[in-house]
Amino acid sequence: MADQPSKEQVYFLGVDGGGTKCRAVLVGANQAVLGTGEGGPSNPYHGVARAMESISNAIQHALKDAGLAPEDTHRLVVGLGLAGVNVPSVFKTVEQWDFPYLATYLTTDLHIACIGAHESADGAVMVAGTGSCGFAHVNGESLIVGAHGFPCGDKGSGAWLGLSAVQAVLLADDTLGPSTILTELICEQLQARNGIMIVERLSGAKQSDYARLAPLVFHAAQSGDAVATAILKEGAEYLDNVARKLWARNPGRMAMIGGVAHKMTEWMDADLVTRLSAPLQQPEYGAVLFAQNAYAQQQRTAKEA
Amino acid sequence: MADQPSKEQVYFLGVDGGGTKCRAVLVGANQAVLGTGEGGPSNPYHGVARAMESISNAIQHALKDAGLAPEDTHRLVVGLGLAGVNVPSVFKTVEQWDFPYLATYLTTDLHIACIGAHESADGAVMVAGTGSCGFAHVNGESLIVGAHGFPCGDKGSGAWLGLSAVQAVLLADDTLGPSTILTELICEQLQARNGIMIVERLSGAKQSDYARLAPLVFHAAQSGDAVATAILKEGAEYLDNVARKLWARNPGRMAMIGGVAHKMTEWMDADLVTRLSAPLQQPEYGAVLFAQNAYAQQQRTAKEA
Numbered sequence: 135m136a137d138q139p140s141k142e143q144v145y146f147l148g149v150d151g152g153g154t155k156c157r158a159v160l161v162g163a164n165q166a167v168l169g170t171g172e173g174g175p176s177n178p179y180h181g182v183a184r185a186m187e188s189i190s191n192a193i194q195h196a197l198k199d200a201g202l203a204p205e206d207t208h209r210l211v212v213g214l215g216l217a218g219v220n221v222p223s224v225f226k227t228v229e230q231w232d233f234p235y236l237a238t239y240l241t242t243d244l245h246i247a248c249i250g251a252h253e254s255a256d257g258a259v260m261v262a263g264t265g266s267c268g269f270a271h272v273n274g275e276s277l278i279v280g281a282h283g284f285p286c287g288d289k290g291s292g293a294w295l296g297l298s299a300v301q302a303v304l305l306a307d308d309t310l311g312p313s314t315i316l317t318e319l320i321c322e323q324l325q326a327r328n329g330i331m332i333v334e335r336l337s338g339a340k341q342s343d344y345a346r347l348a349p350l351v352f353h354a355a356q357s358g359d360a361v362a363t364a365i366l367k368e369g370a371e372y373l374d375n376v377a378r379k380l381w382a383r384n385p386g387r388m389a390m391i392g393g394v395a396h397k398m399t400e401w402m403d404a405d406l407v408t409r410l411s412a413p414l415q416q417p418e419y420g421a422v423l424f425a426q427n428a429y430a431q432q433q434r435t436a437k438e439a
Numbered sequence: 440m441a442d443q444p445s446k447e448q449v450y451f452l453g454v455d456g457g458g459t460k461c462r463a464v465l466v467g468a469n470q471a472v473l474g475t476g477e478g479g480p481s482n483p484y485h486g487v488a489r490a491m492e493s494i495s496n497a498i499q500h501a502l503k504d505a506g507l508a509p510e511d512t513h514r515l516v517v518g519l520g521l522a523g524v525n526v527p528s529v530f531k532t533v534e535q536w537d538f539p540y541l542a543t544y545l546t547t548d549l550h551i552a553c554i555g556a557h558e559s560a561d562g563a564v565m566v567a568g569t570g571s572c573g574f575a576h577v578n579g580e581s582l583i584v585g586a587h588g589f590p591c592g593d594k595g596s597g598a599w600l601g602l603s604a605v606q607a608v609l610l611a612d613d614t615l616g617p618s619t620i621l622t623e624l625i626c627e628q629l630q631a632r633n634g635i636m637i638v639e640r641l642s643g644a645k646q647s648d649y650a651r652l653a654p655l656v657f658h659a660a661q662s663g664d665a666v667a668t669a670i671l672k673e674g675a676e677y678l679d680n681v682a683r684k685l686w687a688r689n690p691g692r693m694a695m696i697g698g699v700a701h702k703m704t705e706w707m708d709a710d711l712v713t714r715l716s717a718p719l720q721q722p723e724y725g726a727v728l729f730a731q732n733a734y735a736q737q738q739r740t741a742k743e744a
Contacts, residue, residue: 179642221639282609282638285590285602297590304587310680333587334526337484375615 144211144236146429147196148421149189151176151216152243153264153284153293154342154393158192159418160200160210169202170418171195175342177265178228179218179283186231189214210235213425215246215417217265220281239428243417244269244278250420251389251413254427258385259413260377263392264345266291268376270383277383279376284341290369290376292345292394298365299351300336300344304329306361314361319350345393352397370401377406389413449516449541451734452501453726454494456481456521457548458569458589458598459647459698463497464723465505465515474507475723476500480647482570483533484523484588491536494519515540518730520551520722522570525586544733548722549574549583555725556694556718559732563690564718565682568697569650571596573681575688582688584681589646595674595681597650597699603670604656605641605649609634611666619666624655650698657702675706682711694718 145168147160156176160169173192178185197206212235219225220242229240247259248271258270265288267281284293303320305311307329321327323346324335336343354362380388390399390410399407415423450473452465461481465474478497483490502511517540524530525547534545552564553576563575570593572586589598608625610616612634626632628651629640641648659667685693695704695715704712720728 221635223639279613286605287609300591304592308584330526334528
């Protein structure tokens with residue numbers, strides 16, 4: 135009967151939450167993946183309630199995918215790695231959320247990405263997804279570079295690429311900037327006929343809405359568009375500088391992840407790109423390792439007390 | 440008894456609504472100003488309900504200031520000149536708002552600024568306030584340059600200056616950009632000790648919040664700060680280009696208005712600045728002229744029918 139779930143059996147679940155979506159993975163005792171789930175935007179800096187709902191959805195999907203019942207929610211030990219919680223007040227708000235899980239451990243999306251990429255060993259990660267940032271964990275010390283969010287930071291990210299493209303297209307619309315094939319591509323995607331209709335379509339647009347325009351910048355640059363090329367070069371130069379800053383900490387290994395990471399490496403310094411390693415595990419799996427480590431530590435502390 | 444208000448007497452009221460605040464002016468039959476009022480942010484592109492509330496507040500203040508009663512609301516013929524209604528769908532939404540006034544006529548803040556600046560004659564206006572844009576009205580034809588809103592457009596505006604400064608300070612915080620006295624100034628104003636606290640303070644920041652940081656950029660540049668100087672030069676170059684585009688329409692006169700207009704002229708092309716004329720009337724008074732003209736036209740049409 136050893137393999138049968140006892141009353142005390144817990145499940146470990148990791149969540150990677152970013153500006154556009156979140157991913158949850160649920161593992162059993164032997165580290166085997168039992169189920170996965172996805173949810174919507176989950177950066178609490180851009181709205182805590184929305185992020186918490188997205189995360190809850192992703193977790194429920196993972197539970198269902200694993201063939202577990204909704205009441206098994208209280209048997210979950212959850213590791214949450216979220217964008218935006220590098221801001222202290224955001225961390226505090228999320229930490230105080232009334233989670234229905236057996237235990238919940240919170241950290242940044244950067245931290246879990248790093249744990250996953252290097253299977254808990256020292257290392258560094260660069261993120262170029264909806265947002266952008268860098269993180270190194272060496273000898274017990276962490277360094278965060280960027281992670282300032284949209285629109286104040288996040289250069290070289292999908293949202294930054296999209297906004298930069300829109301800005302260039304609107305300048306061109308007033309014949310105050312060079313004409314570019316980005317105009318055609320963005321008008322087509324947003325179903326807009328001119329500059330003011332682009333503005334109309336982007337009314338209330340969020341980070342993730344701008345990030346959806348990023349593929350058009352790569353597409354235009356491939357066709358030789360000078361404006362798109364300039365945007366990509368500026369973004370890549372920033373990412374190069376972040377990478378150099380992280381290497382200065384001697385992290386040993388560095389991985390680059392996120393929705394536009396692969397495309398951006400084509401514009402980055404080749405010397406830096408060749409030094410990148412593939413992540414050993416996905417960030418959501420890093421969140422599982424984070425939760426397992428934190429839970430084990432807490433159990434030990436409880437025993438000692 | 441000719442001077443006593445008859446039951447049919449109407450009052451004309453003009454509103455100039457922008458990203459940070461709105462101003463209302465109420466005039467009597469002889470064009471004399473009877474009262475004025477102010478309200479909060481009133482760019483409906485950034486939220487229709489909030490803008491309508493700000494406008495209603497400004498109008499009620501003007502009514503009170505004029506010694507009129509709240510029930511005189513229905514005797515008002517209102518001209519609304521609002522930022523953001525150059526976006527067709529925003530115009531439509533505001534136009535369909537259930538206003539309690541005798542008559543309400545809607546147009547852009549640019550249009551009423553131009554009417555005011557040149558007392559209904561042909562001319563052009565440049566706006567550098569919370570947002571930025573240009574407008575020319577010549578021989579019955581209008582041209583709008585910019586007016587794309589924050590963060591997609593509005594170069595050289597207060598909000599753009601503030602955001603650009605924050606971006607530079609956050610780069611410097613990661614030692615990825617030149618160190619600048621803007622850091623000290625922005626940290627002081629936002630009561631932040633470092634980059635991530637700046638991000639925290641600006642959580643959910645709006646166009647008007649960034650615009651409040653603009654004076655710091657002028658202040659830093661005056662002290663010789665290279666980063667602030669570069670920001671101001673880039674913004675001024677854009678405004679120069681807008682001015683040239685407007686002059687190409689031969690507007691005869693051009694005025695420049697808005698919260699950062701005066702300061703920005705110090706960074707603009709001197710040849711363009713010397714050609715600027717002082718506005719003859721304030722935009723809210725332009726809104727009165729707009730309302731009077733529209734109302735008279737409607738009365739004529741009604742008589743003819």
